[in-house]
Amino acid sequence: MRISEQIFPRMVGLIVTLSKEGKANVMTASFLMPVSFEPKYIAFSVSPKRYTFKNLKERKELTLNLLGKEMKEEAIICGTYSGRELDKFKKANLITEKSKLVSPPVIKCPISFECKIAEIKEYGDHFLIVGKVLKEWIREEKFTPLLHLNGSVFMEPIKLGNKV
Numbered sequence: 001m002r003i004s005e006q007i008f009p010r011m012v013g014l015i016v017t018l019s020k021e022g023k024a025n026v027m028t029a030s031f032l033m034p035v036s037f038e039p040k041y042i043a044f045s046v047s048p049k050r051y052t053f054k055n056l057k058e059r060k061e062l063t064l065n066l067l068g069k070e071m072k073e074e075a076i077i078c079g080t081y082s083g084r085e086l087d088k089f090k091k092a093n094l095i096t097e098k099s100k101l102v103s104p105p106v107i108k109c110p111i112s113f114e115c116k117i118a119e120i121k122e123y124g125d126h127f128l129i130v131g132k133v134l135k136e137w138i139r140e141e142k143f144t145p146l147l148h149l150n151g152s153v154f155m156e157p158i159k160l161g162n163k164v
């Protein structure tokens with residue numbers, strides 16, 4: 001059994017990076033977690049096979065964009081194709097905005113974080129990336145998150161307010 005079927009559901013984010021030459025790329029990630037309240041830190045893990053990994057190592061900055069349930073198609077597109085092959089921003093019709101403190105743009109979605117990389121460390125077949133949040137964009141405070149199980153299988157949305 002894969003670990004992704006054992007630890008779930010997980011929120012889904014789009015990680016935006018820039019290449020050395022300044023070309024932006026976007027990748028879906030659900031191996032994702034909060035790390036610290038104040039200052040805010042986030043972490044996710046990325047396979048070294050991803051084009052995104054090269055950009056992360058070269059530029060040490062990223063934006064993390066958290067998706068609502070209505071952005072499932074965008075998550076599948078950005079999690080299926082590689083930025084080596086095509087422009088996923090166009091393919092997924094993503095709307096970007098210029099970041100204030102980092103060079104990769106943010107994506108129009110409920111919440112975006114502009115991050116500087118604090119740590120890149122290898123664990124097994126992935127690398128853990130820890131990012132310090134320099135700026136946050138809150139476009140929707142209350143949103144229904146897109147939740148991932150495995151592959152292209154997602155979970156029933158959890159409605160905010162249904163606390164147990």
Ligand SMILES: Cc1cc2nc3c(=O)[nH]c(=O)nc-3n(C[C@H](O)[C@H](O)[C@H](O)COP(=O)(O)O)c2cc1C
Pocket residue numbers: 012025026027028029030031032044045046047049050051052053075076078079080081082083084148151152
């Ligand atoms: C819902 C979903 C979640 C994913 N989560 C991750 C992840 O956390 N880490 C990772 O390395 N790849 C993850 N992937 C796979 C990458 O998004 C995928 O390989 C992508 O094509 C890499 O793009 P790039 O080569 O442009 O960086 C996920 C894919 C999907 C569909």
